Amino acid sequence: MKLARIGILLDRQAASRLHGLGQNVFQAYLGEILAHAGIGFRWLDSADELNRDSFDLVLVALAGEDKATAEALLRFAEQGGGILSYGGLNGRLASRLGFCRGQECGPGYLIQYSGEGTGQTLRFLTAVPWRASGGAPAYPMRERGILIPGAPEDHTAGAAFQQFTIGTGFIDRWAVDIPSTVVQLQQGAGPVTEDGAPAPDGTAELNDGFLKADDVFELDWEWDRKKTETGQPYFSTAYADLWREELIGHLLQRALGMELTVPFVDYWPEGVSYTAVLSHDSDGNLEEEAQAALELLEECGIQSTWCMLEPGYSAEIYSRIREAGHELAFHYNAVEPDEGFWDESEFRRQLEWLRKAIGEEGPLTNKNHLTRTEGWGEFFRWCEGAGITCDQSRGPSKKGNSGFLYGTCHPYFPISWSDESNRLYNVLQIGFLTQDLDHGKWADSSVIVPYLEEVRKVRGAAHFVVHQYHIYRREEVRDSMRRIVAEARKRGFAFWTIREIEEWERWRRELTIKATPEDGRFSVMDSKGNSHWQGKKPVVWIPVSAEEQSAGEAEGLTQRFGVWCRQAAPAIEEA
Missing domain, CATH: 3.40.50.880 (Class I glutamine amidotransferase (GATase) domain)
Incomplete structure (x- = not known):
């Protein structure tokens, strides 16, 4: 065709x-x-x-x-x-x-x-x-x-x-x-200017005096939440x-x-169907907390993303984090009781501290402390101007609003308001689903399986936040992290860092698909002629007609977007 x-x-x-x-x-x-x-x-x-x-x-x-x-x-x-x-x-x-x-x-x-x-x-x-x-x-x-x-x-x-x-x-x-x-599902119908309305059942007190991402969301407390077998309410559907x-x-x-x-x-490279992410916010900044997290990650055999809050850790700890293959990222603090505030110059000051502390001048990813957010797009403009190329701040801050609060588990580029002509911000957004399971303050671990099943359904990225502070102090939090890893692996999830997802997503969007009419094969390359990224090979799918399916060619077909597709054979096999 x-x-x-x-x-x-x-x-x-x-x-x-x-x-x-x-x-x-x-x-x-x-x-x-x-x-x-x-x-x-x-x-x-x-x-x-x-x-x-x-x-x-x-x-x-x-x-x-x-x-x-x-x-x-x-x-x-x-x-x-x-x-x-x-x-x-x-x-x-x-x-x-x-x-x-x-x-x-x-x-x-x-x-x-x-x-x-x-x-x-x-x-x-x-x-x-x-x-x-x-x-x-x-x-x-x-x-x-x-x-x-x-x-x-x-x-x-x-x-x-x-x-x-x-x-x-x-x-x-x-x-x-x-x-x-x-x-509007992903970003809200309007800017964050005041506290959100709390959940009627008392499980999500959004009126806490801090402006944050989840003060504006477009789901219904009654119709869009389900309950797990333990009675834990959660937003169940990735509507966007x-x-x-x-x-x-x-x-x-x-x-x-x-x-x-x-x-x-395809969303993911050959051999990967969906991804899982663990990220950690260094709030307590104690060396023993970092040590506990490193040990648990080594036990689980995964790499994760560490979002660093000022004053952070010692140079020795940063070296150990990097040596273990983990990502060092930024954790902007705009929470006044924690000696932060919402201001671009303060954002840049904290970021400069981190760059010097970890010796990193290149692009970084970020997650805001307590999901602090104001307005619509000003924070994305700050990120663009400061070399933050990916943000992770859109996630639930309460026990009763965890899950698919923003309707998505996919990376996406957010759109600006009309005053910027609705341009796309060059800051990839990768939100999270919940944090510190079984701690008591947030959701319990009964949400793990339904979250993973919904992410698997839409082939996205299941992002869980686990603080080093609680890893060090709470066995139940450590066990919930072990269960996240075990349940994800059981379902075939690949564990990536936030940086890996961002770099892959940006690279795959550069790809151009070209057909060779003689043999019906396809080539896929970026602007520099590369057909692989860090050893990862992109997959090209070709939707097939009902005639092809009924003609006995159904073997090897896979459904994507509800349509039967076959994987394209490359025009040139790589050496």
């Missing part, structure tokens, strides 16, 4: 107008979603660039609502192209299709039904369903899924998905604004990651329906 040519339409003039009005265009996050999925694409700055000679499938992030844009989109579809939209196209194009914009709704839940009558419930934050404007639709159309605003058992607001056949092509429209939903899978899976299926395919680079 030929390779699909994919574009993302982001009308720059319309985006600039919205930014000038102080409105966000989070729909631009479509680019980040495809980039993380390992899919190549090109940007279109206006509907004038829609051309069947250049594109097969175009995802609409933002389009003008004028007549010319509607005509350009219809013409592209009539000529055999595919248009995919996410809560948009609500003006003239909706009218041409025989529909009009319904009432915006959200948050709520989308229920997807398969042919067998089973379904998956996904929380959405923003949706704009369509309703018929009178009479029959102007084009053949089918619908699936239902939107339920509010609680999962409330009334329906309309169809979740509509598919229009236009000439030899199509226009598919999700009522849910998927990219905006992903952004599942929305990414819905979007990518739909794109791959539509390409196959056009007898095209979309090769993509």
Whole structure:
């Protein structure tokens, strides 16, 4: 099959107008979603660039609502192209299709039904369903899924998905604004300016007087938490990651329906399906605490990430940490009772202390003490300016809000607010799930298995925080760490450091997939011609048609994004 040519339409003039009005265009996050999925694409700055000679499938992030844009989109579809939209196209194009914009709704839940009558419930934050404007639709159309605003058992607001056949092509429209939903699940719907509302059951007192990441989150205390067998509540579902899978899976299926395919680079290298991370914050800064952590890590046989809080350890301890293969990272302190404060100059001062203490001038990763956060993007700007290339600060600070509080266990680049034109920050975010299990202050170890199972389901990174302070003092915390390692290994997780994940993620995004038409093989290389990274080999997947599966080629196929794929054979075997 030929390779699909994919574009993302982001009308720059319309985006600039919205930014000038102080409105966000989070729909631009479509680019980040495809980039993380390992899919190549090109940007279109206006509907004038829609051309069947250049594109097969175009995802609409933002389009003008004028007549010319509607005509350009219809013409592209009539000529055999595919248009995919996410809560948009609500003006003239909706009218041409025989529909009009319904009432915006959200948050709520989308229920997807398969042919067998089973379904998956996904929380959405923003949706704009369509309703018929009178009479029959102007084009053949089918619908699936239902939107339920509010609680999962409330009334329906309309169809979740509509598919229009236009000439030899199509226009598919999700009522849910998927990219905006992903952004707000991961980063919140607004900046952190005040304490969050505590959990009604008293398990997460967010009103503690410290501004922190989890003061703003978009999940529901009642509907989005489950309880383990011990009664421990936790946020159970990686909604943002599942929305990414819905979007990518739909794109791959539509390409196959056009007898095209979309090769993509796997999340992880050959031999790795998902990763686990242990990180430690040096809060107590006692040498004996570090020694206890080093001994336990050696017993477990893993390398981890050590986030250092001023004044840190001795040079001898730093040498031992490095010699054991662990990562040294930053732990910014903006907690006033711990003699820190929120200020860029203070952030830089503490970072300079760490660089001198450990002898490191290159990029570092960071986790903020007590997950301290203010505003929306100012901290990411500080990181960009100071050489912090990866942050780990988005995680739960309380017992009752652990788990998938931000809907994701994948690394991602956060998006800025409208005042920075919704650019992506060059700071990879890798959040964590929980900390210091069985300590009593946080969740107990009954969450380990459900966390690992959900991470395995979406093939992400299971990040657990364990403080050296508690490793040294609490046998139950040491045992919970041993159980994390044992349960993760039982399920095939590879233990990486935060730095390893960041470097791999950045490198794999540089890769370009090229096909060799003569033999159907593929080459994958970065900008310097490298096809490996530190001994790790990228995997390229090729979605296959139903005909290939039924023709007896199912052996060796693997599902990715709900689509059967085969691993591509390299164009040139490496020596």
